[in-house]
Amino acid sequence: MTKKKKAPTSWDVARLAGVSRSTVSFVLNNTPGMKISEETRRRVLEAVKILDYKPNAIARSLAKQKTEAIAFFVLDIANPVFPNMARGIEDVARHNGYTVLLCNTDGKSLRELRYMNLMLERRVDGVIVGALSNEEVSRLARKKNMPLVILEHPRLPEHDVVYADNIQGSYEAVKYLIELGHTRIAHITINPESIIVRERIEGYKKALEDAKIPFDENLLKIFYDQVNEEIAINELLSLPNPPTAIFAFSDFMAIQIMKILVKRRIRIPQDISIVGFDDTLANLTIPELTTVSQPFYEMGVKAAEVLIERLKNPDLPIQHIKLTTKLVIRESTAPRK
Known part of the structure; x- marks a missing residue:
């Protein structure tokens, strides 16, 4: 069995370069404040190349007090x-x-x-x-x-x-739906313990308020535990005056809503307009999803x-x-x- 060749050490580099081991460390770590001549630096780097020396990352991190x-x-x-x-x-x-x-x-x-x-x-x-x-x-x-x-x-x-900026993103989405003539705009979302959820609800409400459209709590569907878009759609469509547009908390939720509506032969956007949030999978849907793009x-x-x-x-x-x-x-x- 062939004996495995021992990896070179910093001691080997120091011997070949004719310098101390600490000088090798100063050169390789670019230690601030240490005056190393260009000739010494050249000899150390040439020895590293000849020996194909690979500095120990753990040792270097301990010496530099950082792991990069x-x-x-x-x-x-x-x-x-x-x-x-x-x-x-x-x-x-x-x-x-x-x-x-x-x-x-x-x-x-x-x-x-x-x-x-x-x-x-x-x-x-x-x-x-x-x-x-x-x-x-x-x-x-x-x-x-x-x-x-x-x-x-x-x-x-x-x-x-x-x-x-979740508030502004939500606001712009609902404002756009209002500009299209929608006044019955639903928002389906998740547990408002999250500040993101609360901010998107805030943007939704502010857009309605600025357009002088009364907020209808029946159009805000919040799921505190498991999200069930089917339940939300059932409740919204059973209202005496159902929504003509839905603003979803996320693209994923919007896509689930679109699938439910398509199964019910409800046309998008002819019957109900849908807006998502994130811009992740939005251009892969049919029809392609209007959404708020996050950077x-x-x-x-x-x-x-x-x-x-x-x-x-x-x-x-x-x-x-x-x-x-x-x-x-x-x-x-x-x-x-």
Whole structure:
């Protein structure tokens, strides 16, 4: 059996270059304040090349007190909302010399906390959370001086937060339906414990108020537990004066509503106009879905930029950054007949 060749060490590099091991470390880590001559630097780098020396990442991180890695806690990477966020984070991280560790939490607070403890053990430099479920994670981050950036919610004053303008996005969607002549506009949504849900309800109500259309609580369908679009549609269509338009909390919910309506031979948009929120799968539906586009990639970019800024300067003021949304008009909306 062939004996496995031993990997070269920093001692080997030092011997070949004719310098001390600490000089090798100073050169490879670009240690600030250390005066290394160009000739010495050249000899060290040439020895590294000849020996094909690969520095030990763990040792380097201990020496530099940083791992050049950040973590992204995501609820579920299979959810079409999150891949663009992750891409934005990774693009900025890679450009700045950081790697990204992806952690799927499935929205489970205990798993979120376990990941946080694991990241502290692995000494990652910072964490971005795509919606924080467990505020114990926040307390732990503060206690251990771990920079933490939150995407969307909660809007904790002690952490940097990047989020989309849900109120304005919702407002523009409902305002557009009103401009098409719709006055009976339903909103189907989920548990309002989430600030995102509350903000979208607020935008919905404000658009009605500004148009002097009375708010009808029968047109607001909130599911506190399991969402059931079939129940919502049954209740809405059984009203004496049913809606002519529906604004859904998300694209996924809007698509479920469209499927139910199509099965009932209710035409979209001729009979009922539909608007979603997110712009994830909206251009894959028939008809294509009018929706509010969220800047998911830009949110990821901004979250990573804010985190890296804080790693460079921990004393920067806390930032809560609100990004704009955009109404994308497609085929699922039409003027009221």
